[in-house]
Amino acid sequence: MIGVVEAFSPSYALARQRFLSGCMAAGLRAQAHVHPLKGREGEALAMDVALDGAPDAKHLLILSSACHGVEGHCGSGVQVFALHDHEWRDKARAAGVAVLYVHALNPHGFSHGRRVTQENVDLNRNFFDFDKPLPVNAAYAQLAELLLPATWPPTAENQAAIDAWIAAHGIKAYQAAVTAGQYQFPDGMFFGGQAPTWSNSTFRKVLREHGKAAQAVAWIDLHTGLGPNGHGERILACRDDKAAYARANAWWGGEHAVTSTYDGSSTSALLNGLMWNSIYEECPKAEFTAIALEYGTLPMLEVTGALRADHWMHKHAGQASPELAASIRQQMREAFYADTDAWKGQIISQARQAMFQAVDGLAKT
Numbered sequence: 001m002i003g004v005v006e007a008f009s010p011s012y013a014l015a016r017q018r019f020l021s022g023c024m025a026a027g028l029r030a031q032a033h034v035h036p037l038k039g040r041e042g043e044a045l046a047m048d049v050a051l052d053g054a055p056d057a058k059h060l061l062i063l064s065s066a067c068h069g070v071e072g073h074c075g076s077g078v079q080v081f082a083l084h085d086h087e088w089r090d091k092a093r094a095a096g097v098a099v100l101y102v103h104a105l106n107p108h109g110f111s112h113g114r115r116v117t118q119e120n121v122d123l124n125r126n127f128f129d130f131d132k133p134l135p136v137n138a139a140y141a142q143l144a145e146l147l148l149p150a151t152w153p154p155t156a157e158n159q160a161a162i163d164a165w166i167a168a169h170g171i172k173a174y175q176a177a178v179t180a181g182q183y184q185f186p187d188g189m190f191f192g193g194q195a196p197t198w199s200n201s202t203f204r205k206v207l208r209e210h211g212k213a214a215q216a217v218a219w220i221d222l223h224t225g226l227g228p229n230g231h232g233e234r235i236l237a238c239r240d241d242k243a244a245y246a247r248a249n250a251w252w253g254g255e256h257a258v259t260s261t262y263d264g265s266s267t268s269a270l271l272n273g274l275m276w277n278s279i280y281e282e283c284p285k286a287e288f289t290a291i292a293l294e295y296g297t298l299p300m301l302e303v304t305g306a307l308r309a310d311h312w313m314h315k316h317a318g319q320a321s322p323e324l325a326a327s328i329r330q331q332m333r334e335a336f337y338a339d340t341d342a343w344k345g346q347i348i349s350q351a352r353q354a355m356f357q358a359v360d361g362l363a364k365t
């Protein structure tokens, strides 16, 4: 076993080290998909993958972290804890479920403390068929200049204009406008990209290698930054498919245990270009059941504020003083990682419960 608090890391470099030693302690071979760029401390970056179970297992559970880079402090902690958790590993093994750990889907964002990839892309809006016409987010276009104004911090006029937009359209519409994904502003927020990113192509490779034999695939993708502090919302991460929704509820706690963006029960807005599209494309024969486990940190407007600051800083490279840059990085960290023992305890206990439930669910299919 490892202590709950020790499973979490303050940097990508340390998180990676802990994940790799966790694999070694568990007797698992980790496979590194090396990223073309270096990290913030000059360290190597990689999407590290380890399979705990038979390569031809019919039932596969994917446990992934850092789709949104900076959220990886949380997800990596869950993965590292799991690798040292004998009761958990025995449970999956006894049920014949192979567990695929994907550490740092977006290692560049994790290392640099950003939510996006090196391409400024929100990875969870990037799984789109780019041969098709891209969705147009008209509300984002209205807000684009206000969200990332010429100077930072925003002026009183800027704040008043944003407040007026929210007053006119409602807070839900604001959240949807900003977070739904947009494909027209490459230096903007929640940009879905104009082509598959490195993380997208690499993750598809991982799925082709490990997901081929599976008849049933479950996925728990770990996120932070939405909802009440420390609460893990289980958000359906499948197609708008009634059977998958019913299965997810049955596995993860019964009716209404899982929320959905399709029926408005989730705190998340309806989104475009989500990662789960890749499962239907790369593992087309598998029955697929998945949630994003989304842990709350700070109130929505504070999280959005941190993201606006981060994007402003990267759009206006070199304009931020070292003090402002440091404070923006700190703001980002706090928006996506509540670095307290109590929060970490809540993260691990809810993730562990969802993992045990996923194994029970898979074993029944």
Ligand SMILES: [Zn+2]
Pocket (backbone or CB within 6 Å): 067, 068, 071, 222, 223, 224, 225
């Ligand atoms: Zn996320």
